[in-house]
Structures are given as structure tokens and as C-alpha cells.
């Protein structure tokens with residue numbers, strides 16, 4: 703594997719990634735459970751599972767008589783996922799582009815913000831390991847299509863949009879490091895056409911049926927600028943992967959500009975509000 707591919711870089715931040723994705727990622731994971739109609743006894747696979755946030759929820763939904771597997775190319779992410787348990791989840795370091803499972807092994811496959819070298823190839827592998835009538839739900843950042851009518855209870859402490867720090871990190875990054883703007887994370891899928899059309903096309907090309915596109919978005923509270931900054935530097939893979947090429951002074955300047963703006967918002971609203979948005983593709987294997 704080449705140095706500085708996306709999974710390599712997740713190895714270094716796996717614990718932090720886990721802490722923040724656990725804190726901010728729950729609603730999307732609930733969407734997966736509902737969209738794929740996960741229930742006791744099913745066999746599920748979470749592809750590019752990271753530290754296992756969606757995998758753990760799947761294990762809960764299918765119960766001890768089901769089977770839950772999570773695969774990721776980053777050994778660091780898999781190590782953290784295993785440390786979170788429960789032991790009945792099988793976590794395996796594996797490339798999504800070449801799944802080491804027999805055909806028709808799973809009833810449900812999920813992929814939450816996966817980074818693949820090529821999504822079409824990964825979806826072909828996913829279709830191969832799904833049983834007929836098995837369900838897939840995949841999500842990437844974004845929005846657009848109709849909002850999934852989530853039945854699970856929403857977080858009670860959703861902060862107001864007025865306290866938003868959305869785009870603050872990326873706009874400051876664009877001002878200071880224009881060369882990073884538009885840079886893709888090591889293995890992130892390229893999208894040259896409308897992202898939801900591209901996702902539906904990729905699902906259709908693997909022979910999936912009942913293709914539906916959904917979105918879901920919500921806000922998470924952050925109580926300090928340092929806390930929000932920490933999650934931004936971990937979740938923006940393109941910045942994280944390029945940070946070692948930037949001078950310490952430039953990084954320090956970026957951090958203090960972010961802190962100054964975020965602290966002004968915090969002083970006015972008493973909270974910082976960070977949006978999470980996802981575009982989902984849901985389909986059934988023929």
C-alpha cells in the first residue's frame with residue numbers, strides 16, 4: 703500500500719475519530735437500521751467500518767443469534783473497533799475492493815462515509831456477498847434527496863443553526879491553503895456529476911433493485927473552540943493527510959484564526975453547532 707493513503711492516516715487518529723464519531727454519528731447509524739430493516743438473526747457486514755460505530759449498532763439490532771462483521775483497511779481503526787467490543791462482532795482488516803467472503807454471505811451491508819479507491823468496484827463486491835433480496839445502505843457527505851423520516855428519537859440537545867461553525871474550517875483552509883481546496887482524501891470516491899445521480903447509477907450498474915435516495919442532517923453541540931477544532935482536523939481527511947507538508951507557523955496561524963472566530967460565536971450563543979449531513983443510497987439485491 704502506498705504511504706499516506708487514507709487508511710494509513712486513520713491509523714494515527716483512530717481513538718480520536720472513534721470518540722467524536724460516537725458523539726456525533728448516532729442518527730445516521732439509526733437511519734441505517736431503519737433503511738435496511740435490520741432485525742434479530744440477520745447477518746450484517748459493515749464495509750469500511752472505521753472504529754465500528756455502525757457495526758456496534760448492527761450487532762445490537764441483529765442480537766446474539768445474528769452475525770455482525772466489520773471490515774476496514776486501517777489496522778488502527780480495526781484495533782479500536784475491537785477494543786470497544788462486544789466480542790461477538792468479527793472485525794477484520796480487509797480491502798473493500800476485494801472482499802474475502804463467499805458469494806451470498808450477508809442479508810445486509812452498510813457503508814457509512816466509506817472511502818473507496820473506486821465505488822463502482824466496491825459495490826460490485828458488496829452485491830456479490832449479498833444474498834438475493836439482501837439490502838444495502840451506503841452514505842456519503844451531502845444532502846439533496848428527501849429526508850429520511852427517522853422513527854428513532856432525535857437527540858434532545860440539538861443546538862441552534864445560529865451558532866453554526868459549518869464551513870468555518872473549510873473556508874479558512876481555502877484562504878490559507880488554496881492548494882488543498884478540492885483535494886480528495888486518499889481513497890475518497892471522485893464525483894464529477896451530481897453526487898446522488900452518480901450513486902444511483904453505481905447501484906443500478908451492480909444490478910440492484912428498488913434503488914432509493916435519501917438524506918439526513920442534524921446538528922451536534924460543541925462547548926469549546928478547541929473541541930470543535932479537534933474534530934475538524936480529524937474528519938477532514940484531505941487536510942489531515944496534507945498537514946505534515948505545512949509549516950508549523952502556518953498550521954498555528956490557521957488554528958488561532960479558527961479559535962478566534964469560534965470563540966466569538968461561543969460568546970454570543972453559549973454553544974457551537976456543527977452540522978452533519980449525509981446522502982444515502984438504499985437498494986435491494988435481485
Ligand SMILES: C[S@@+](CC[C@H](N)C(=O)[O-])C[C@H]1O[C@@H](n2cnc3c(N)ncnc32)[C@H](O)[C@@H]1O
Nearest residue numbers: 709750751752774775776797798814815817889
Ligand atoms: C470517513 S471513515 C468512515 C468510518 C466509519 N464507517 C464511520 O462512519 O465512522 C472512512 C474509512 O474508510 C476506510 N477505507 C479507506 N479505503 C478503504 C478500503 N479500500 N477498504 C476498506 N476500508 C477503507 C478508512 O480506513 C476509514 O476507516
